[in-house]
Amino acid sequence: MAEIRNYTLNFGPQHPSAHGVLRLVLELDGEVIERADPHIGLLHRGTEKLAETKPYNQSIGYMDRLDYVSPMCSEHAYVMAIERMLGIEPPIRAQYIRVMYDEITRILNHLLWIGAHAMDIGAMTMFFYTFREREDLLDCYEAVSGARLHATYYRPGGVHRDLPDRMPKHEVTNRGQKRLDRRNYNRQGSLLDFIEDFTNRFPRYVDEYETLLTNNRIWKQRCVGIGVVSPERALQLGMTGAMLRGSGIEWDIRKKEPYAVYDRLDFDIPIGVTGDTYDRYLVRMEEMRQSNRIIRQCVEWLRKNPGPVMIDDQKVAPPKREKMKDNMEALIHHFKLFTEGYCVPEGEVYSKVEHPKGEFGVYIVSDGANKPYRLKIRAPGFLHLAAIDEMSRGHMLADVVSILGTQDIVFGEVDR
Amino acid sequence: METLVENIQSRLAGKFTSCTVAFDEVTIVVPRDKLIDVCKILRDDAAFEFKQLTDLCGVDYSTYGSTEWSTEATTETGFSRGRVNSSNSRHQWQHDRFAVVYHLVSYSKNQRLRVRSFVDEQEPIIPSVMPIWNCADWLEREAFDMYGIIFEGHPDLRRILTDYGFIGHPLRKDFPTLGHVEMRYDEEKARVVYEPVETEMRVLVPRVIRDDQRYADHEEKE
Numbered sequence: 001m002a003e004i005r006n007y008t009l010n011f012g013p014q015h016p017s018a019h020g021v022l023r024l025v026l027e028l029d030g031e032v033i034e035r036a037d038p039h040i041g042l043l044h045r046g047t048e049k050l051a052e053t054k055p056y057n058q059s060i061g062y063m064d065r066l067d068y069v070s071p072m073c074s075e076h077a078y079v080m081a082i083e084r085m086l087g088i089e090p091p092i093r094a095q096y097i098r099v100m101y102d103e104i105t106r107i108l109n110h111l112l113w114i115g116a117h118a119m120d121i122g123a124m125t126m127f128f129y130t131f132r133e134r135e136d137l138l139d140c141y142e143a144v145s146g147a148r149l150h151a152t153y154y155r156p157g158g159v160h161r162d163l164p165d166r167m168p169k170h171e172v173t174n175r176g177q178k179r180l181d182r183r184n185y186n187r188q189g190s191l192l193d194f195i196e197d198f199t200n201r202f203p204r205y206v207d208e209y210e211t212l213l214t215n216n217r218i219w220k221q222r223c224v225g226i227g228v229v230s231p232e233r234a235l236q237l238g239m240t241g242a243m244l245r246g247s248g249i250e251w252d253i254r255k256k257e258p259y260a261v262y263d264r265l266d267f268d269i270p271i272g273v274t275g276d277t278y279d280r281y282l283v284r285m286e287e288m289r290q291s292n293r294i295i296r297q298c299v300e301w302l303r304k305n306p307g308p309v310m311i312d313d314q315k316v317a318p319p320k321r322e323k324m325k326d327n328m329e330a331l332i333h334h335f336k337l338f339t340e341g342y343c344v345p346e347g348e349v350y351s352k353v354e355h356p357k358g359e360f361g362v363y364i365v366s367d368g369a370n371k372p373y374r375l376k377i378r379a380p381g382f383l384h385l386a387a388i389d390e391m392s393r394g395h396m397l398a399d400v401v402s403i404l405g406t407q408d409i410v411f412g413e414v415d416r
Numbered sequence: 417m418e419t420l421v422e423n424i425q426s427r428l429a430g431k432f433t434s435c436t437v438a439f440d441e442v443t444i445v446v447p448r449d450k451l452i453d454v455c456k457i458l459r460d461d462a463a464f465e466f467k468q469l470t471d472l473c474g475v476d477y478s479t480y481g482s483t484e485w486s487t488e489a490t491t492e493t494g495f496s497r498g499r500v501n502s503s504n505s506r507h508q509w510q511h512d513r514f515a516v517v518y519h520l521v522s523y524s525k526n527q528r529l530r531v532r533s534f535v536d537e538q539e540p541i542i543p544s545v546m547p548i549w550n551c552a553d554w555l556e557r558e559a560f561d562m563y564g565i566i567f568e569g570h571p572d573l574r575r576i577l578t579d580y581g582f583i584g585h586p587l588r589k590d591f592p593t594l595g596h597v598e599m600r601y602d603e604e605k606a607r608v609v610y611e612p613v614e615t616e617m618r619v620l621v622p623r624v625i626r627d628d629q630r631y632a633d634h635e636e637k638e
Contacts, residue, residue: 041577046593049586053593055621084439235467235523238551251523343626349439350471350519350530361471363519367481368625376473378519386554415577 017120020411043415051375055341064150067413070109075154081351082156093307094158100298103291109356117405158310167194223278227391227403238383241358246272246280253354277406341370379413443530466520469549474563485622512536544569562587
C-alpha cells in the first residue's frame with residue numbers, strides 16, 4: 001500500500017499573489033487544502049504605539065500608511081474620532097469634499113483590487129486598464145494635497161485646503177505638441193471640471209472591465225462557488241464591507257449609521273446572493289458605479305456652494321499665514337498648535353467609516369493629554385484574513401489565490 | 417440608545433458594575449467572572465442581538481493621566497525639560513492595570529455597545545469569548561501578543577504580529593517605544609544578529625494635560 005503523506009507548503013512571503021508579505025503555511029492533502037495558517041506581522045510597524053507618543057495631528061500621516069491603497073478613508077475615521085471628542089463639526093463644504101475623496105478612494109481601491117485579483121487569476125490585461133484610470137484619480141489626489149498616495153489631507157476640523165481652481169497640466173513630452181494637447185484636453189479647467197470629466201468617462205470603463213470578465217469562462221471557473229461564506233458565518237467571522245454584502249447581508253455604514261453628508265446623497269447598496277468570490281466581484285463592480293454617482297452629486301454641490309473648508313477655531317486649526325504676520329495672537333496659536341498640539345478631553349470614542357475593504361474603526365482612549373492614551377485600529381483586512389482558514393478548507397491550492405484576491409488584503413492595515 | 421440602556425438595566429441587572437453613556441456611546445463594565453454569561457445574553461437575547469464582535473483590544477492603564485512635563489507653577493522657576501518617565505500624575509487610576517475592551521454591533525437593532533472588563537497585573541487571565549464570537553480568535557491573539565493578557569480557553573494562543581521568538585509585550589506602557597533589541601546582518605557570522613538598542617529615547621513633544629475651560633460643562637455631563 002502506498003504511503004499517504006500530507007505536504008506542508010510555505011506560500012509566500014515572497015509570492016507575487018500573496019499581496020505583499022504574507023507567509024501562509026498550508027497543509028495539503030495532494031492538492032487539497034487541509035489547513036491554512038497565515039503568519040502575519042512581517043509589516044508590523046507598531047502604528048498604535050507610535051501614535052501614543054505623538055500629538056494627535058502628527059498621526060494623521062500614519063493612517064495613510066495603514067491601508068496604502070485607500071489612504072483617505074482611514075484618515076477620515078481618525079479625524080472623525082478626534083472631532084467627536086473635541087465636540088467640533090467641520091464646515092459642510094469640508095464634509096462634501098471628504099465624501100467626494102472617500103469615494104474617489106473607493107474607486108482607487110477597487111481598481112487596484114480588480115486589477116490585482118484578475119492578474120492573480122491570469123487576466124493580465126485588467127491590470128493595465130485599471131492603472132490607466134488610477135493615474136487620473138491619483139492626479140486628483142496630487143492636485144489637492146501635493147502627494148499622490150499619502151495625502152494627509154483631512155485634518156480635525158475640516159480639510160487642509162480648498163480644491164484648486166486649476167488642474168495641473170502635463171508639461172514635458174518627447175512625442176510632440178499634438179500628443180501633449182491630447183493629454184491635457186480635460187485639464188484646462190479646475191479640479192472639479194477634471195473630476196466631472198472623469199465621472200463621465202468612468203461608467204464606460206467599468207463596462208469595459210465587465211466585458212472582459214463578467215461572462216469570461218475562465219474567470220467564472222475560477223470564481224463561481226469558490227470561498228462560499230454563509231451570512232451566519234460572515235457575522236461570526238467578523239466580516240464587514242463587501243465581504244458581508246456578498247453574503248447577502250445588507251449593511252453599509254454609509255446608509256445605516258451615516259457620517260459626514262452621506263445621508264444627503266442618493267446611492268444604492270448592492271448585495272450578493274450566494275456569498276462566493278463571483279458575487280463579491282459583482283458587488284464591488286457595482287460599488288464603483290455607485291461611487292461614481294456619489295462623486296457626481298458632490299461635484300455638483302461643490303460647484304454651487306463655496307465656503308470655508310476648515311473651522312475657525314484656532315485651538316485646533318492653524319491660523320492663516322497672512323494673519324500671523326501682524327497678529328500676535330495668531331502667532332501664539334500657531335506656535336502652540338505646532339509645538340504642543342491640542343488637549344483632547346478625557347474619555348473614549350470608537351469612530352468607524354465604510355472603508356472600501358469593510359468597517360475601518362479607530363478607538364481612542366484619551367486621558368486629557370495632547371497625545372492619545374491608547375489608539376486601537378480596527379482593520380477590516382485583519383479579520384478577513386483570519387477567516388482564510390475556514391474559507392479555503394477543502395479547496396484546491398490554486399483557489400487560495402482566488403480567495404486571497406477576493407478578500408482584498410493589504411498588509412499595511414493587517415499588520416499595522 | 418435610551419432603550420439599549422434600559423434593556424441593559426433590566427436584563428443584565430446585577431451582572432455589570434457600571435453603565436455609562438458618553439459621546440453617544442454606551443459602555444458597560446463587567447467583572448470578568450460574569451463576562452461569558454453577559455456576552456451570551458448580549459448575543460442571544462432578542463432585546464440585544466449583538467451578533468458580531470467588531471473589535472477586541474487590550475488597554476494598559478498603568479500610566480493613565482501621567483505627563484512628561486509639569487506645566488503648572490512654572491512661571492517662577494522657569495520651565496523644566498520634558499522627560500520620559502517623569503511621575504507627574506494627575507489622577508490615580510482606581511481600577512486594575514489592564515482592561516479588555518469589546519466593541520459589539522447589532523445589525524438587526526442598529527446599535528453598538530462597548531463592554532469593558534478589568535484584569536489585574538498579577539493574574540492577567542480572562543475567559544476567551546471565541547466560542548461566542550469566532551472572530552475573537554485573532555483579536556485575542558493580538559491582545560495576548562501586545563499586552564500579555566491570557567485568554568483562558570483559547571485553543572491556539574500564539575503570538576501574532578511580533579517576530580518569531582520575540583520577548584516582551586510591546587504595547588505595555590513600560591515597554592520602550594524603541595524596543596529592547598535591534599538587529600543587523602553580521603558578515604562574519606553570516607547571519608542576522610540581535611543586539612541591545614543603542615539609540616536613546618527622546619521626548620520630541622512632551623505629553624501634557626491642560627484644563628480646557630471650553631470642555632468644562634462637557635465633562636460634567638458624563
